[in-house]
Amino acid sequence: MDDKKYSDLKLGERGAIVSIIAYICLSALKLFVGTISNSEALRADGLNNATDILASVAVLIGLRLSQKPADKDHPYGHWKAEMVASLIASFIMMVVGIQVLVGAATSIFKGVSQTPDLIAAWTGIFSAFVMYFVYRFNKKLSLKIKSQSVMAAAKDNLSDALVSIGTAVGIIGSQFNLPWMDPLTATVVGLIICKTAWEVFRGASHQLTDGFDEELLNQYKETISQVEEVKEIKDIKARSYGNNVVVDIVIAVDSSLDFNSAHDISSTVENKLMDNHEIYTVHAHVEPYVKS
Known part of the structure; x- marks a missing residue:
């Protein structure tokens, strides 16, 4: 049975690696386009994906550490390593979520003088499609290997797809003389980041403290x-x-x-x-x- 469990953890690494590659590409794209198009919402979404890189790396490290066999100091094995990694990732996500909220609030109170270019909206829509397919991949993988951490990653992928759609909607709305919709959408993105961070923290801490359904x-x-x-x-x-x-x-x-x-x-x-x-x-x- 242990061999099967370890092989499943090894297979789960694929999901984390796919997420990391997608997040690196999309975060770079969003931060670049968000900067040149003056879109606070797209930049916030890019920062969201940047935190997801760290979260996915944490999941990858956790999956690899979990594959270590039991030893003298860990007679029950290292299975909980991925939960520790998830806990660390939740802290990182929460910090960035708060930073996004502060930046968006500053933009709202200072007033927005520029309307983002429409290319920012197209970037958001493209990103949503990419993350949806990553979500489908990770969900299928998590069900196959029965991995809670990979399923959590899949849910994060889906939330990122929804965030990107929301970002695009806010940017499109700002084209109709409603420039405040862009920083408002950034606020929503920040709240979603914080919400996701809390859910990851709650799930990981529940397991680490031996909570059970x-x-x-x-x-x-x-x-x-x-x-x-x-x-x-x-x-x-x-x-x-x-x-x-x-x-x-x-x-x-x-x-x-x-x-x-x-x-x-x-x-x-x-x-x-x-x-x-x-x-x-x-x-x-x-x-x-x-x-x-």
Whole structure:
């Protein structure tokens, strides 16, 4: 199983690399066109893509570190490395998002004297198409390898496509004697950057602090209850190591059973959970059932 997990992480690197290449090209294009066309919104979008480069690099580093096998200092492996990288990326994104908001607010209060050239809008539309195809690629890849970090990257790709569309709309609106729409759109872009940063931070911190989806725990309980010999589920906990779920359960069985029979029941529960829910490891502890 470990070989499959490691090969999936290796495959996930492709998504990060594709994102990095796309973001480098688009951020350079947007910053250049935004500068020559006097578009605050397009420059903000370019800065957004620049932060996405850092975020994608962080994901790539995390994926590579996660492939390191368990060692003396990390007996459970390095699976959480990609979550640490995502956490760092969220901080970077938030800082840039705030910078974009400050710049846009300054432009609004100072007043906008120039209307951006229409080439800025076409650049935004082109960028939206590019990022949509990158999103489709990463989404398909994330579903194939069941990678949360690659799926997060895909969602970021989609948000970038939407941001670029919004940027184009704002620039086009400014052509109709509404120049304030450009910095206003930059404000929206800044808010989207901050929102994305918060979502990345919340997801990464939730995993790093061993938070887990309660609905999934309920599904695990239903699966365990299908084993007739299990009289009671006394406790169940789960945590994630990267994309790998580890479950600890305490079950009660008939107290008259011998040790081997009780062990067989625990093995049945473990295998059933791993097969039905693709759980990485299950640790089942057996206790005698006592009627209350």
